[in-house]
Amino acid sequence: MRVRALRSVSLFGAVALAAVAGCGGQKGAGDDAKASARRAALVAEAWDGSAAAAAWRAGYHPMGDVVQLPRGGLRSRAEEEALRDHAVVLRGTLPGAGPKNGRVTWAGGRSVTRPMVGAAESYEALAGGRADGKPHLTVTGAKAGRMTVATSRGPAVVPAWLFSLEGYADPLKRSAVTASPLPRPPIGWSRGVPGLPLARVVRIAADGRSVTVIALDGARDDGPVVTVLETAGSVVLSGAVENPEHGDRTKRARLRQVTVKLARPVGDRVVLDAHTGRPIPCEPAYGPSPSRS
Structure with a gap:
């Protein structure tokens, strides 16, 4: 231990x-x-x-991060702390709510359908911290995509919102489907x-x-x-x-x-x-x- x-x-x-x-x-x-x-x-x-x-x-029970960093990670420890502290700001527009449900898929074709959250709600979960005069991340837009999440049933491919970040070529991804109730x-x-x-x-x-x-x-x-x-x-x-x-x-x-x-x-x-x-x-x-x- x-x-x-x-x-x-x-x-x-x-x-x-x-x-x-x-x-x-x-x-x-x-x-x-x-x-x-x-x-x-x-x-x-x-x-x-x-x-x-x-x-x-x-059910669908995430057992790992539902946020995936851009390829290669964030550029500094300060930006990593900014993400943990929700020091994220929006300078752009976000898509509408999107579909109400999305499919979570495991290896072998097993799947479950779960309610989805919109881009705005997903962004709000990332943001909300104080960013004035501090290191922060800037979201410039988002689009629908997919990502892999560790779950109680092994890795699963899930719908995600792909957020464009100022200064990054690759997006920050966040799962767009809700977990199953415990x-x-x-x-x-x-x-x-x-x-x-x-x-x-x-x-x-x-x-x-x-x-x-x-x-x-x-x-x-x-x-x-x-x-x-x-x-x-x-x-x-x-x-x-x-x-x-x-x-x-x-x-x-x-x-x-x-x-x-x-x-x-x-x-x-x-x-x-x-x-x-x-x-x-x-x-x-x-x-x-x-x-x-």
Whole structure:
């Protein structure tokens, strides 16, 4: 398991999650680990072979960036930060709404039809940040096209808006179809199990053998720990912190990228959070799918 610090955040937003999921307690570390393992097994048992799992496999669930940079990437780190900060401005016109639905296609001809978002809505998801006096990207127009997106069922070709950028020969692409709704989980939140839910998936390795998630830990504990339970139908991740009894007197926390190695590729297995019993949302560098923007 590899851990990388990102930044500090207020703990106030995490307090409610900690209260629901449990965050330490009077039991020893061995008891905590056993409780966490039991919870992961219950989540896997509830999902494997369930209607929710079947709905997940039948849908379109992006598991990678729905934004594709121009060939060769952006020209500078400042422009990369501008895109992450939504410092994007429009100097031109955008097409109309376009068709209401678009087809998502996988290898072998499998496909699903999903509602589409128009060029204006797609642009608004990229923009909205402050660009005055700061490095920014300028959109000069857009046209309909297609792109490849990593999904829970493997790479898929999807309709996209191709945005022309000032100073770039190649467009910036953004998926134009909405993700399928997440299925209703067959199991509820945990009660009294130590640890915290995981915030999101940021990356699944190209070979599917590792998953990088965002975990939260206090500024005075010994860092986050993410354990994994793999079954034929699911990958259940459990988030916790080492030595939570150290406390967090600063009321600050750190977001951490934690990479978990798997015994075999994720494939079409659903990646679940043990504490919530739900699929862990995927929010890569340049934003989630259009329906979750």
